[in-house]
Amino acid sequence: MTREKDINQMLKDHGLSSTETRRTILGFFHAADKALAHADIETMGTVPLDRVTIYRTLQSFVEKGLLHSIPSADNAVRYALCKDHCADGHHHDNHVHFMCDQCSRTYCLDEITIPRIKLPLGFTACQTDLVVSGVCKTCQS
Amino acid sequence: MTREKDINQMLKDHGLSSTETRRTILGFFHAADKALAHADIETMGTVPLDRVTIYRTLQSFVEKGLLHSIPSADNAVRYALCKDHCADGHHHDNHVHFMCDQCSRTYCLDEITIPRIKLPLGFTACQTDLVVSGVCKTCQS
DNA sequence: AGTCCTTTGCAACAGTGTTGCAAAATATTT
DNA sequence: AAATATTTTGCAACACTGTTGCAAAGGACT
Structure with a gap:
C-alpha cells in the first residue's frame, strides 16, 4: 500500500x-477530516491503545511538528495535522479553528488567516x- | 464599607x-487585575474554601453574567469579571485575551475588539x- | 544476529471537574 | 421576630484528564 x-x-x-502505535495514530489523523482529542483516539482502533502511549505519541507529534494543538473552552485539547511546514520544523499555525456546538467536530479553516492584532504597549505576542464556535456545515440542515 | x-x-x-462565599469570591475578582483560575481562588483566602463550592460559585457567576470564562491551551479555564452588560444579562464578550507565557497572568484587553471573521459557506458563528500569548507588560523588563 | 537506544505498557499518582445528599444558611411569609 | 420554604454549603465519592517511574518489548544500526 502506498499510504502505509x-x-x-x-x-x-x-x-x-516508525512504530505500530505511531503508524496507527497518524493513520487516524489522515483518515479523519476533523481534529481529534485524546479520548477519540482511545476508542477509535479495533484494538484498544494504551492511554499513556497515546499521550506520549501526541506529545512527540506536536514537538516534531506533525500535529498542532487546538485550545478549547471545554477543557479537552484537540489535535490536527499540520498542513504546511517551515523548513526548521518549528512551525506556528496561523489559521482559524472552528468548533461545532452540536457535534463537537473541530475544523481547521486553513484558508482563513488570523488577522494581526495590535497589542497595548508593553505586550509582546508570541x-x-x-477559535470560532457555532454550527458546522454538517449540522446545518 | 462601601465596597461590601x-x-x-x-x-x-x-x-x-448574597452568601459569604459568594461575597468573598466576588471580592477576589474585584481586587485582582487579572483573570483567576479555580486553583488560584482555592488558595487565596485566609480560610480555605471548599473546592466544590468554588466550582458551583464560578458556574453560577458565569450563568448570571457576572464572569466570563477564558479558554486556554494549558487546560485550566480562567475567569474574569464582565465589564459591560447587555440588558438581558446574557452577554457575549468580544475582546481579546492575553496570556503571559512567563507569569501565566491572563488579561482582558477590553479595548481591543475581535475582528469579524468571514467563515466558509455552511458555517455559522456563535x-x-x-487568545494571544507572549510576554506581558510586567514581565517585559 | 547482536548491541544499543527508544518506545511501550503497567501501576501509581496528581489535578480537574461532577453528582448526591444531609446540614446549614439565606430568603420569605406570617 | 419566629416559622417556614428555598437555596447554598460541605462532605464523600466518583469520573475524566494528564504525568511519572520502571521493567519489558520493539525498532535502529553495525
Missing part, C-alpha cells in the same frame, strides 16, 4: 522512529489562537 | 442571593475567542 509507505516516510521525515 | 455594599448589590442585581 507514506505514513512511514512521514514519521521518518520528522525524526520519529502566538495567537482564534 | 457594592458587592452585595452586584450579587442581587444578577439574581444571586462565539469567537481570541
Whole structure:
C-alpha cells in the first residue's frame, strides 16, 4: 500500500522512529477530516491503545511538528495535522479553528488567516489562537 | 464599607442571593487585575474554601453574567469579571485575551475588539475567542 | 544476529471537574 | 421576630484528564 509507505516516510521525515502505535495514530489523523482529542483516539482502533502511549505519541507529534494543538473552552485539547511546514520544523499555525456546538467536530479553516492584532504597549505576542464556535456545515440542515 | 455594599448589590442585581462565599469570591475578582483560575481562588483566602463550592460559585457567576470564562491551551479555564452588560444579562464578550507565557497572568484587553471573521459557506458563528500569548507588560523588563 | 537506544505498557499518582445528599444558611411569609 | 420554604454549603465519592517511574518489548544500526 502506498499510504502505509507514506505514513512511514512521514514519521521518518520528522525524526520519529516508525512504530505500530505511531503508524496507527497518524493513520487516524489522515483518515479523519476533523481534529481529534485524546479520548477519540482511545476508542477509535479495533484494538484498544494504551492511554499513556497515546499521550506520549501526541506529545512527540506536536514537538516534531506533525500535529498542532487546538485550545478549547471545554477543557479537552484537540489535535490536527499540520498542513504546511517551515523548513526548521518549528512551525506556528496561523489559521482559524472552528468548533461545532452540536457535534463537537473541530475544523481547521486553513484558508482563513488570523488577522494581526495590535497589542497595548508593553505586550509582546508570541502566538495567537482564534477559535470560532457555532454550527458546522454538517449540522446545518 | 462601601465596597461590601457594592458587592452585595452586584450579587442581587444578577439574581444571586448574597452568601459569604459568594461575597468573598466576588471580592477576589474585584481586587485582582487579572483573570483567576479555580486553583488560584482555592488558595487565596485566609480560610480555605471548599473546592466544590468554588466550582458551583464560578458556574453560577458565569450563568448570571457576572464572569466570563477564558479558554486556554494549558487546560485550566480562567475567569474574569464582565465589564459591560447587555440588558438581558446574557452577554457575549468580544475582546481579546492575553496570556503571559512567563507569569501565566491572563488579561482582558477590553479595548481591543475581535475582528469579524468571514467563515466558509455552511458555517455559522456563535462565539469567537481570541487568545494571544507572549510576554506581558510586567514581565517585559 | 547482536548491541544499543527508544518506545511501550503497567501501576501509581496528581489535578480537574461532577453528582448526591444531609446540614446549614439565606430568603420569605406570617 | 419566629416559622417556614428555598437555596447554598460541605462532605464523600466518583469520573475524566494528564504525568511519572520502571521493567519489558520493539525498532535502529553495525
